[in-house]
Structure formats: C-alpha cells, structure tokens
Amino acid sequence: MTIATPRPLSAVLAERWNRSTLLRHLSIAVVGLAGYYLLSISLDAFHDLQLAQISYTAIAAAGLTVLSGLSGQISLGHGALMAVGAYSTALLLEHQHWKLGLVLLASTAITAVVGAVIGLAAARLRGPYLAGATLALAVGLPSLANYHELRNVLGGANGLLVAPAPPPLSLGETFPVERWQAWICGLCLVITLVLLANLASSRIGRDMRLVREDEDAAALAGVHVARTQVFTFAISAAAAGLAGGLFAFVNQLASPGAFPLSLSLALLAAAVLGGLGSLAGAIYGSIIVTLLPTWSADVAQSAHLSRSVYANVPLVAYGVVLIGVMILFPSGLQGGVRWAGRWLWVTIRRPLARKDSH
C-alpha cells in the first residue's frame, strides 16, 4: 500500500516553476528590470546613452535571432526595417503629437506590416537567395529617403530631426535625459524578450522549429509552412521596428546615413555571436557590437598611433572579434556560457557527491 506522503513545498514550487513558462519568464523579467534599474542609476549620462543603445540593438537582434535561429530564415536587411521604424516614429512625433508609447506601438505595427509584405514576397526564397533579396533591401530601402518626390516628407540625405522628449518633471529638473531614454529602452527590451520567449515556447514556436528542420515533414504534420514563415518574418520585423523607433527616440534623428548595410550585418553578427536562437545571446552580441567600437577607439587614442593606424584600429578589432568568437564558440557566446555554467556545476557537485557516497 502506498501512502501519498505530502511533498515538500520546494518540490511543489519547483514543479510549478518548470511547468509554467509564463511564471518563469515574468519572474526573470522582474529580476532583469530591477537589475537594469540599478545599473542605469549607477552609470553616468554618457554610459546611460550606451545602455539605451545596447538595449534597442538587443531588441532588433532578438527578433533576428528568432527569425534565423528558430525559423531558419536568413535576413541581411533588418537595418532597413529599423529604418522603417525610425522614420515612422520621427514622422509621427513630428506630425501627430501622440504620446511616445502610442508612437512606438504604431511604428512597430507599421514595420510588422512591411515585414509581412517582404515575407510574402520572399516566401519562396531559400538560403542565399533570401540573403541576396534582403541585402538588396538593406541597401535599397534607406535610399528611398533620397527619392526626389519624397524629399520634402522624408528629409533627403539630411533626414529628419526628432524633437527631444525630456523626462517627466516628476523626476527632477536635472534628471539626465539619457537615463530616461535608457529606462524606456530597458522596459521595451524586457517586454520584447518576455513576449518572444513566450512565443518560442508556444505552439507557434514549435511550428517554427519544425519548418526549419524539414519543411515537408512539417507540412505533413499539418503546419502551414508559408504562413508560419511570413508570421515569423513579421514578428522579427516588428522587433526591428520597435528598435528603430527607440533608435529615433534616443538618437533624435532618422537619416539614411544612419542605416548603412553595416548596421544590418552588425545585427546579424550580434545574433550569431550570442548564439542563434538564444535571447540571452542577443544581449551579449548587442553588448559586443555596441561597445567594442567605442572601447577600441579609446584604446587606439591613448596609444598615440599615427592617424591612419589609429582610425582603423576599431575596424581591425571588430573584424578580429567577429572571426575569433565565431571560430572559438561554435554555438555562440550563449553556448560558451552554458558550457562554463555546466562545467562549474559539475565541478562543484563532484566533491559533494563524493561526500554523499561515504
């Protein structure tokens, strides 16, 4: 006869934790928000600016990592989608005087629609052909700002200025605007990550993975392949659109020169360096692509090198890091973190296990 012993509370909680993804994600989000807040108030204004820039880069990289890692589609054009979000935000703020939250939501929606259109057009493209199409998009779409007929609206080569949005007076008169910007970006980042994480754990996420592995098997299993792919493209475009809107908000500009091809490639690098399919990886990758140029420029400055050497050190450093991390960390940095974490866990448990067995 088995008597059901009352389970310890810890086991009940652990099981509840493992089963409810939403609870898990929300708790991590709260911890993340708290950590972000503490970080932002301990940094000075300029580093808050960098924190904000890392945050919106991470939003775009997270969308891209979902697209490429989960759904297996390649996009070299997410910089152009950020441009769509940035210009939408700039135009809405200038002409409509809506609140920032509504503007960001609208920009996200607009970019999602653009992404859906692109996803539809590119639905039959695979591999390098999709890469080529998105590459042409990355170069072609921002150049729309130069189009003669649209110059009055889009501002041409000079682009648009976004009026600064000062922090609410309740925070004090000398509250640095950069910290306020970092808060907004951090909040959007956490929300985006929670949504994407939930999406990935949901049935749609499973569908995406199925399509990535084998389209025919997925179709046989009842997954609507094209719809899933277009949907994923639209979601990742929405993330890029939000990132673009925040870009316009933080940098107070939207201009074609701010969205070169290298931005799209940097987003891809951030996603891949961090680990394809990993949201945490998107954060690591964004930190690297945002901070490395500034840091290497500082190092080069203090070394008093000749002009052409000093100016190119950040480029060389960037290339070396990209190549090095890709070669050394096959699954990206997140893979490396997991490996390190697992190694630590095993090393700690080994002496404990030995003790138990005596």
Add this chain to the structure above:
Amino acid sequence: MSMSTRLRPAAAVAAGAALALVVSACSSSGSKGGGATGSTAGANKASAPGVTATTVTIGATDPLTGPAAPGYSEISPAAQAYFNYANANGGVYGRKVTLKYLDDAYNPAQTLTLTKQLVLQDKVFAMVGALGTPTHTKVVDFLNSERVPDLFVASGCSCWDQPSKHPYTFGWQPDYIVEGKILGQYISKTYPGKKVAYFYQDDDFGKDGVTGLDKYISQSLVVSRQSYEPGNTDVTAQVSAIARAKADVVALFTIPQYTALFKLTSLKLGFNPTMVVSNVGSDPLTLSGLLEAFAKQGGATVNGNQLIEGVVSDAYLSPLGDTSNSWIALFKKVRDQYAPNLPFDGNVLYGMATAYTFLQVLKAAGQNPTRQSIVDAVEKGGLTGPGLVPYRYSKDSHAGFIGVQIGTIKSGALAVTGTPLTTDNGSGPITPYTTAQQPAPANGIPAG
C-alpha cells in the same frame, strides 16, 4: 531548447552587461576640467570645463574611415599639427591646446554618440571644426542646449548661421550659395550666351550651389542639370547626358572623386567643356592624384596636370602654389615639421587655417576663457587671418567667410585672378573686396 531562459544565463547576462559598462566607464579617459585650482602660468585658472591652468581640450567629429574619409580625414590631424606647433611656441597664455577628434564614419547616429561622449564624458571646452552637414545638423541642438561653443563647423551649409536659434554655433567656410552666386556671375560674364550645364551632388551642397548659380545664369542657357548620389561611382548616364547636350561650360558642385569621374567620362566622349568647379572639388593636388593613371593612357602624352589645366575654381585662402605668401610658408613649415605624412593640399590648409582662427578667438577670450567669453570673442568680429575675404561674424551673423576669389588651375596649382568678391546668401549684390590680406605673424601664433 535554449528558449527556456533559466536564472543562470540571465544572471550571467546581467552581470556581463554591468561589468562591460562599468569597465568601459572606468577605463575611458575623462579630462576633468574645472577641478584644478592654483596656477602655474601667472593668473591662469581652470575657468571652464576643458580648461585647466595649462591645457585647453577641444573636440571634433570627422569621417576618418569610410566613403567620406578621402580628403576630409586630413583636416583635424592638420589642425592638431598646427596646435602642436603653437604649443611648442608658448601656446595661448601658456596653455597647450589639444584636439580630440573622433571618427563618426559620416554616420549621424555615431556623430551624436561621439559628441555626447566628448561633451558629457570628456568635458571638452568647445567643439572646433566638426565636419559634415547631415552629421552635424543632428548634434547642433544638443550642443546649444548644453551651451558648448560649436565653432567653425566644417561645412558650407547656411544653416550654421542662426544666432537666435543656435547661439553657440558658428560656420567658417563660405557657404555654398555664396560660392554659387560668385561662380554664376563669373560664368555669365565670361561666357555670355554660351550653353551651360550643371553637374552637382544630390544633397544640400550641390543644391545650394545650384541655387546660387541660378541667381546669375539665365535659365534659358542651362541645357542640362544632372545630379549624382555620392557613394555610387557610376555617373556615366549623367555625364553623357551633359556631353550630348553639347554644353560649352559645365558648373560642377562635386567632391574631387566626382570631378575626376566627370573628366574621365568627358574624355571618353571627346567632350571638352570649360569646367567651373566648386572649391570643394577642385583641389589640384587631389585631382592630379586621381587622374594620374589616366594621363598616361589619354592617347597623347598628357600628364595628370594637363587633364585639369584650365579648370576654373575659387579660393578663400591663399592658393597653395603661392610659396611667397607668408601664410603658405608658415603652414608648409608647420606641416613639414609636425605632420610630414600629410600631403600639403587644400584639406591640410583648411585644417590649419581653422586652427589658427580658433587660437585667435581663444586669445581674445581672455586669460581665463569661459564658454561664453569665447562666443563673445567670435561675435565681436574684426578677425583677420589667412583669408582672402573677411568673416561675417557679428551678433547677428554666425556665418564665416563672405566670399571667394576666382582662379584658374595652371600647371597643377590654382592661380587667383582679379579681386576677391563678397556677397550674402540671399539676393544681395556681389561686391569686390579690396583690402589686402594681412601677413602672417612672425612666430605664426595669433598676436591677439
């Protein structure tokens, strides 16, 4: 799979982010201005951010890498070379001037980040010679709200001249409308009734130039207007349109690469118009360098210089070839000693002349300059220097040089002719300026 985010990686992420930012915050240098008291040079005080008893730190953003870098990347190093010379010869009130220039690769978002770094973190006293219209227009509001002097912006946009809206921002070079007017008048006077075509860059530089040209060139004579996008070197379609229209004179508001490309495609079509080129794109040394390899292939025994012979342009500083000029001699000496790796071309001259102007106003700002006192010094006006024409600085105008002097390229150097001409960027007339250029000070440092 990896989507179920567990606490461990998330914590690692947070720690990593914090660590990265804190490390970069600690390791970045910040020139702490305003802290040191006590003087080593008489009554020098640390009177403003970026100013100590012995140093003045200023900042600039330039395209040092990327497609916009050719030529422009020489300007700030040249300015620094001049500052080094001045520092070695006593400085201004004994203070040494350091220019911290950073690479924005002509990306406005990068310009904003770097400008905030220079102002908020490095606490520079002023921005001097920040370069580019699409880039600098994005930081003007920030600099003015932080009350940082934004001196001598390296761009010919007329937008720097807004004293009520941007009281801390000043231009330096003659703006493109001014230049266009003077070139336009020259064309209409020297080539009356001849067919004219425009070839211009499709941004404010080109369009402002065309605005100026149109004020003096009759519309009926303009047979073709072609614009190009910088970044795309295939301009065959545009140049061939001009060539087939058989223009006699072509006015070019182009950067040097596109001046050269125009010449090459014209050669291909056997088209040989008179070229009237903005000073932005007519530096003889740069053009010769770009056309050098074609000279040998030109069919005849031409050299690079011959391909640019007879090009009309303009100048607001003494021409480089005029070695008897005291300013050219001074700057050449500075460059030979402090920046031998830089070519002695128009960009280097530009950088050094801007640097000289800054030292002038720094001196005029008093022994213990503040940000307000240096702005007042510029607005006081009356500065004389290496220019062929005067500045327009006053309480009501923050524009720099008010005109140019026409010249023609002969034997690889620009030779100026006639008198310098001055005008405004509106409908004002063009008037000659007959005051002679002041010679350079004996020791090369502004007297005050």
Add this chain to the structure above:
Amino acid sequence: MERFIDLTLAGVTSGAIYAAVALALVLIWRATRIVNFAQGGMLMITTFIGYTVIQHGGSYWLALAVAIVSGLVLGAVVERVLIRPVENRSPLSAVVVTFGLLVLLQGLAGMIFGGTPRSYPPAFSIIGFGNANHRLLFAPNDLWVVLVVVGVMAVLALVFRRTSIGLRMRAAAFAPEVARLLGVRVGRMLTLGWALAAGVGALAGVLVAPTTFVSPTAFDATLVYGFTAAVIGGLDSPPGAVVGGASLGLALSYVSGYLGSDLVPLGALVVLMVVLMVRPSGLFGAPAGRRV
C-alpha cells in the same frame, strides 16, 4: 535614340563588372556552398597589391599577374585558416566570419595604404570608339573588360562541366562524405575553389579599379551589385552570372538615365525581387534541393 544607345553601352560596361564579381561569388558557392561577403575586401587588397607594383614601375600586365597570384594565395589562406572551422556549421556562421574578414581587410588596408583613393590605370585607351565628330560611349578598355568576363565565364563553365577536377570540386561541395569515400580530397578541392574564386575576384578588381579608384571602401557597391547579379542569374551558374550581370547593369543604367540616380538602389531591389518572384533560384539556378 542616341540616349538609349549610350545607356545601353554604359549598362553593358558596368554589367560586365558586376558579372566579373558575380563569377567569383558563383565559383565560391559552387565549390563550398558559402556566400563570401569578404569578396569585395579580398579583391580590394589584391588591387592595392597591383597598385603597389605599378607604383614601383611595373607594367600593367605584371601588376595584373601579381594581383591574380596574390588572389590565389589569399583565397587559399582564407579558406584554410578562417573558413575551414566554420564550413560545416550553419551558413550564418560563414556569413559572420566573412563579414568580419571584410571589416578586418578594410581596416588593414586603411592602416597600410590610408583612405586616399588611388588612381589605377586602365589596360587600354578609355577614349570612345569613333572620331572627333562623334564618339561612342564605349572604349577599347570597355571592350577588353567585356571580352575578359565572357572568356572567364567560358573557362569556368568548361572546367566545371567537362573536366575531372571540376567534377571533383562539385562533388566536394554537394556531397562531401560520398566524395571522400570515392577518393576525392575534399579539403583540397575546397581550398582550390576559394583560391580560384579569389583569383577571379582579383581580376574583377583590376578591371573595375580605373573607374572606382582604389581605396578601402571603393568596392563596397560593386560587391553588393555583384552579389545581386549572381543571385539574379542563379548562384550555381557561370553563364547565369554573366546574364545576371548584364541584365542588372542595363537595368540600372536605364533607371539612372531615365528616372534619376536617386532611384538606382531601389531599382536594383525591384529587378531582383521581380526575377526571384518568378524564379526563386535565379534565372539559371537549379531549383532548391530538398533536404532529406
């Protein structure tokens, strides 16, 4: 009518350049199933090397030979050292590595040669055919470029289809395990593929350098349009690369001439999307294989 002829000739000339770059990309794709983002950077370096030869008094042809040889070496080294570790992983890893290589090469070139654009001579005269009264917008040098590109295409198509080494290269790319079992030195074939592609790229660089001048970022646009041309033609097909290059060159020339230079990048996007919507693997590409 004259305008149309001018634009057509200009389109053929620029199209030949895109085709040359496209051929190099097709070569790498066929040999290793990787898209090489660093192609523009590699051909920039080899063109700088050619420029250095000329600066030291070498003839144009010597410089061309040196550039091609250094391309072969560079391609082989890059494959062995950088690409080998990421060859078997997701294609995005190769994209990031080659992008990193591109940035690295541009930085190194900037350090060594500086940012000032250098003048590179053409092989033949750039004066258009004709006489003093009327010249065509087509010069002996342009004809040379077109002939070289068509010639390289023919050689590549022949090598891949008719020779045993071409067969081995294709086998090494498509089915490395089976090829290995059959005695094909897969690694060596991959290296050879990269070396050849870099050599073709070096040739392309020298051909285009006169009109773009030589600087670290001078070839960025050429690479983008070359890649677009390769995709239009189908990444598996050398003739496709040439057709893709020619069509893109013509299309962009007409857009630039009739609609304005501001619409050129958008024009490239439109042309590409139109082709891909009708034929998702490019004009001559093999339909996408199924992964079993």
